[in-house]
Amino acid sequence: xxxxxxxxxxxxxxxxxxxxxxxxxxxxxxxxxxxxxxxxxxxxxxxxxxxxxxxxxxxxxxxxxxxxxxxxxxxxxxxxxxxxxxxxxxxxxxxxxxxxxxxxxxxxxxxxxxxxxxxxxxxxxxxxxxxxxxxxxxxxxxxxxxxxxxxxxxxxxxxxxxxxxxxxxxxxxxxxxxxxxxxxxxxxxxxxxxxxxxxxxxxxxxxxxxxxxxxxxxxxxxxxxxxxxxxxxxxxxxxxxxxxxxxxxxxxxxxxxxxxxxxxxxxxxxxxxxxxxxxxxxxxxxxxxxxxxxxxxxxxxxxxxxxxxxxxxxxxxxxxxxxxxxx
Ligand SMILES: [Ca+2]
Numbered sequence: 001x002x003x004x005x006x007x008x009x010x011x012x013x014x015x016x017x018x019x020x021x022x023x024x025x026x027x028x029x030x031x032x033x034x035x036x037x038x039x040x041x042x043x044x045x046x047x048x049x050x051x052x053x054x055x056x057x058x059x060x061x062x063x064x065x066x067x068x069x070x071x072x073x074x075x076x077x078x079x080x081x082x083x084x085x086x087x088x089x090x091x092x093x094x095x096x097x098x099x100x101x102x103x104x105x106x107x108x109x110x111x112x113x114x115x116x117x118x119x120x121x122x123x124x125x126x127x128x129x130x131x132x133x134x135x136x137x138x139x140x141x142x143x144x145x146x147x148x149x150x151x152x153x154x155x156x157x158x159x160x161x162x163x164x165x166x167x168x169x170x171x172x173x174x175x176x177x178x179x180x181x182x183x184x185x186x187x188x189x190x191x192x193x194x195x196x197x198x199x200x201x202x203x204x205x206x207x208x209x210x211x212x213x214x215x216x217x218x219x220x221x222x223x224x225x226x227x228x229x230x231x232x233x234x235x236x237x238x239x240x241x242x243x244x245x246x247x248x249x250x251x252x253x254x255x256x257x258x259x260x261x262x263x264x265x266x267x268x269x270x271x272x273x274x275x276x277x278x279x280x281x282x283x284x285x286x287x288x289x290x291x292x293x294x295x296x297x298x299x300x301x302x303x304x305x306x307x308x309x310x311x312x313x314x315x316x317x318x319x320x321x322x323x324x325x326x327x
Contacts, residue, residue, distance in 0.1 A: 026056040029143045033155060042159050049169050050135060050159050057140040060132070060176045064141055074288040074310065081121070081311045087318045090120045094319050098326055100210055104197065108217035109227040114295075117315035118183060118216050121308070126182040129206060130175035134158060134187070138178045154178055157187035164191070165202045173206070181205030182212035185219070193219040223301045224294070229275060231299065231313035232292030234265040243285055251276040257291060282306040 024032070030051055037047045072080070094101070094116045101112035116125075123129050135158060142151035161167055172187075174180035180190060182205055194203035197214030205212045237243075238261035246260070254270045254277055262279075264270060270291070277291040290296075290310060299309035 026143055030054055030139060033139065033142075033152070036152070037156065037159055040156060040159075042163065046159065046163060050162060051139075052169060054139045055133075055136045056143065057132075057136050057176075060137045060140045061144045063176045064144070064146065073283040074307065075283075077307060078288070078311065078314060081307075082315055082318070086120060086124070087315065089125060090116050090315055090319050091324050093119075093125055095324050095326055097209070097213070100197075100213065104210075104214050104217045105227070108214070108221040110217040110220045110225050111227050111316075113316040113319040114220070114225075114231075114312070115213050115217050116319055117312045118220075118302075119213060120315055121312050122179075122184040123182045126209065126212065129173065129181055129184070130179065131173055132176050132178075134172040134174045134178050134180060135169060137174070137176055138187070141178070151178070154187045157191045160191045161187060161194075165204070167202070167204070171206060182209065183216040183219075185215070189219065190215075193222060219302070220298060224298045226294055226298075229293050229295060231295045231309070231316065232277065232280070232290050235270075235279075235289055235291045236263045236265050236267060237261070237285070237289060241285075243281065248279040248281070251278045253277075254291070262291065280306055280310075282310065 034047050034051055037050070038044070042050075094113065097116070098112065101115060104110075104115065105112050119125050135155070138151050138155045138158065142148050142155060158172055162169065162172070172180065175184065177186075179186055185194065185205060190203075190205065194205055194211070194215040195218045196203050197210030197212070198208050200208075203211050203215060205215055235257075241261060253274055254272070255274065257277060257279075258270045262270065275293055277293055280290045280292050280296070281287070288310075292309075296309055296313065299312055300306075303309070
């Protein structure tokens with residue numbers, strides 16, 4: 001008897017955290033979420049709808065734990081992320097939606113080309129918004145426990161969206177990680193920053209282009225975007241430039257970088273405007289190197305990835321240069 005107890009004890013010890021996290025069944029966990037929602041003041045019918053048929057999705061948890069390691073460099077990544085057809089589509093949609101974009105830009109102070117670039121990168125301009133049942137995805141990720149508090153906040157935000165905009169549970173579709181609609185907002189971001197761009201009284205980021213584009217601009221504005229400057233630019237370093245001993249992470253005026261021999265990628269002098277920039281070296285000194293401004297940090301708040309921010313900035317540049325014929 002003692003030996004068996006000891007053996008069980010050792011087994012539990014060796015399983016460690018996993019045993020504790022999974023002590024509660026998925027169904028019990030969903031029940032605890034429903035209690036939490038009730039305590040927050042949501043009505044029973046809304047809670048029942050929100051958690052109806054919520055399923056434990058092992059594939060979602062697997063995706064979360066096995067995100068592919070990045071082995072590409074920017075030199076191979078950028079051409080893949082921005083094929084010619086995507087740039088052409090961005091420029092075409094920029095022209096098509098220019099009157100709407102101008103209105104949104106005046107209201108939220110974000111240049112239209114960046115709004116279109118984010119739309120293109122996040123969902124291929126509304127064509128890839130994700131087919132996962134977001135409530136099941138979020139509940140599975142929360143149940144798994146790796147980032148429980150974060151995902152529980154997203155679950156409660158989903159209920160808040162349903163209540164505020166009268167959005168049905170079946171509408172809440174998105175990526176396996178819970179990002180929803182044409183600009184792929186997590187529910188917390190959706191609730192806090194989605195706006196009604198077409199004036200029908202709801203924020204519908206799945207079906208309404210004006211809602212999606214206005215919401216992207218509103219979010220950028222609220223997290224600090226400045227429409228009087230761009231995001232940054234690719235640069236060329238002199239051969240003797242010392243990446244190791246120079247404090248490249250701290251921001252310096254463009255004139256200081258100029259003195260250190262940094263030039264535009266074309267070889268021309270840097271702009272003379274007195275703004276601060278920092279150097280970003282995502283790969284190594286043989287890879288693409290950028291001087292980035294304030295708005296780059298804003299893009300990182302949207303998605304904490306240099307590759308993401310550089311891709312969005314590069315697409316925005318390819319919308320602007322050469323200029324789109326708006327006639
Ligand atoms: Ca709307």
